[in-house]
Amino acid sequence: MVRRRSRLLFVNLICIVSLAFLFGCSSESSNSGQNGDGSGSGTQNDPITIKLAHPNVPAHPMGEGFIKFKELVEEKTNGEIKVEIFDSSTFGNARETVEGLQMGTLQMGSDSAPNLAPFTDGLLIFDMPFLFPDYPSTDLVTDGPIGEELREALLSSNVRGLGFIEIGFRHIFNNVRPIEKLEDLEGLKIRATNSDAHIGTLEALGANPTPIAWGEVFTALQQKTVDGIDIDLNLAHFNNFPEVQKYLTIVGSIYSPHMVMINEPFFQSLSEEHKTIILDSFDEMKVFQRNLIRKNEEMIIEKMEENGVEVTLLSPEERARWGEAAASVYDKYEDVIGKDLIEEVKELVTK
Structure with missing residues (x-):
C-alpha cells in the first residue's frame, strides 16, 4: 500500500508539473507581443500597436499622409504591426505629444520643427524669413546632411527623428x-x-x-x-x-516643415525587418505627403x-x-x- 501511494503521488506530481509547464508556455506566448517597457515583437495573434499623433484633420495632406503610412506598414507587416492614428490633436497639444514620445506612452508623432527647438536651437533655422526660394531648395536641407544632423539631436532624449514632412510656405x-x-x-x-x-x-x-x-x-x-x-x-x-x-x-x-518622430526604445525593440518596414514606409509616405501639399496649392x-x-x-x-x-x-x-x-x-x- 505504501508503495502504491508513493507511485500515485509520483504520477500526480508529474501531471501537476506538466500542467504548470503548459500554462507557463501559454502565458508566455500570450504576452510575447508586448515587453514590460511597452514595446515588443508582436505576432499576428497579438500585433504591435503604434499610437501615432498629429495635429491636422484627416483630409489635410498631413492626415492623408499618415493614413498612407498606416496602410503601408500594416500591409508590409501582414498585420503584425497596427497603426492607431490620433489626428486633430486628439492625443494632446504639441507639448503633450512630445512628452508622450519621450515617455513611451506614444510611439510616433509629428510636430512643427521650430517647436522642437528645445532639443536643438538649430531647428529655429526654419523660422527664418525668406530663406528658401522654392520647394526644391527646402528638400536640399530637410533631406540632406543638415536635416540628418538636426534629427540626430533628438536621440539623447529617447526620440528618433525619422524625417520631415511639410505644411508649406506662409x-x-x-x-x-x-x-x-x-x-x-x-x-x-x-x-x-x-x-x-x-x-x-x-x-x-x-x-x-x-x-x-x-x-x-x-x-x-x-x-x-x-x-x-x-x-x-x-x-x-x-x-x-x-x-x-x-x-x-x-x-x-x-x-514650415514638420518632423516625424518615433520613441527610440520602442524602435530599438522592433525586429530588423520591422525597423526596415517603418523606415521605408515613412520615406514613401514623405514623398506622397509633400507632393499632395504642393499639388494642392494650385x-x-x-x-x-x-x-x-x-x-x-x-x-x-x-x-x-x-x-x-x-x-x-x-x-x-x-x-x-x-x-x-x-x-x-x-x-x-x-x-
Missing part, C-alpha cells in the same frame, strides 16, 4: 485691401503664432502681429478682430479661412479665385524688398542658431 490673407507692395501691409493686424521669430518678421514688414490661439482664429477673422493671417494655403483651405478673407498675397515668407488658388478671392503674386523684385526688410530677424537669432549654420543653409539653397 502667405498673407487679409480682408482690407490688396497687398501688392511692402507698403500695403503697413499697420494691418495680422494673426501671428507665438513664435518670436514669426512676430518679429511681421513687425519688420510693417504689420501689427497679433497672436491668437488656433481654435479662435476663424472667429477672429470672421468678426474682424484681426485684418488677416499669415499662413500656408493648405491649412487656410482646410480650415475655411478663404470664406472670410477677400485678398491673398503669395509671399512665401517662412517655410488647386486651392484656382478655387479661391473662382469664389471671388483676389490673388496677388509678388514679383521677384518685390519679394526681394520684403526679404531685405525682414533681414533684421537674422541679427537677433544669429547667436542662437549659429552663424555658420545660417550661412551653410543660405549657400546650399542658392546654388
Whole structure:
C-alpha cells in the first residue's frame, strides 16, 4: 500500500508539473507581443500597436499622409504591426505629444520643427524669413546632411527623428485691401503664432502681429478682430479661412516643415525587418505627403479665385524688398542658431 501511494503521488506530481509547464508556455506566448517597457515583437495573434499623433484633420495632406503610412506598414507587416492614428490633436497639444514620445506612452508623432527647438536651437533655422526660394531648395536641407544632423539631436532624449514632412510656405490673407507692395501691409493686424521669430518678421514688414490661439482664429477673422493671417494655403483651405478673407498675397515668407518622430526604445525593440518596414514606409509616405501639399496649392488658388478671392503674386523684385526688410530677424537669432549654420543653409539653397 505504501508503495502504491508513493507511485500515485509520483504520477500526480508529474501531471501537476506538466500542467504548470503548459500554462507557463501559454502565458508566455500570450504576452510575447508586448515587453514590460511597452514595446515588443508582436505576432499576428497579438500585433504591435503604434499610437501615432498629429495635429491636422484627416483630409489635410498631413492626415492623408499618415493614413498612407498606416496602410503601408500594416500591409508590409501582414498585420503584425497596427497603426492607431490620433489626428486633430486628439492625443494632446504639441507639448503633450512630445512628452508622450519621450515617455513611451506614444510611439510616433509629428510636430512643427521650430517647436522642437528645445532639443536643438538649430531647428529655429526654419523660422527664418525668406530663406528658401522654392520647394526644391527646402528638400536640399530637410533631406540632406543638415536635416540628418538636426534629427540626430533628438536621440539623447529617447526620440528618433525619422524625417520631415511639410505644411508649406506662409502667405498673407487679409480682408482690407490688396497687398501688392511692402507698403500695403503697413499697420494691418495680422494673426501671428507665438513664435518670436514669426512676430518679429511681421513687425519688420510693417504689420501689427497679433497672436491668437488656433481654435479662435476663424472667429477672429470672421468678426474682424484681426485684418488677416499669415499662413500656408493648405491649412487656410482646410480650415475655411478663404470664406472670410477677400485678398491673398503669395509671399512665401517662412517655410514650415514638420518632423516625424518615433520613441527610440520602442524602435530599438522592433525586429530588423520591422525597423526596415517603418523606415521605408515613412520615406514613401514623405514623398506622397509633400507632393499632395504642393499639388494642392494650385488647386486651392484656382478655387479661391473662382469664389471671388483676389490673388496677388509678388514679383521677384518685390519679394526681394520684403526679404531685405525682414533681414533684421537674422541679427537677433544669429547667436542662437549659429552663424555658420545660417550661412551653410543660405549657400546650399542658392546654388
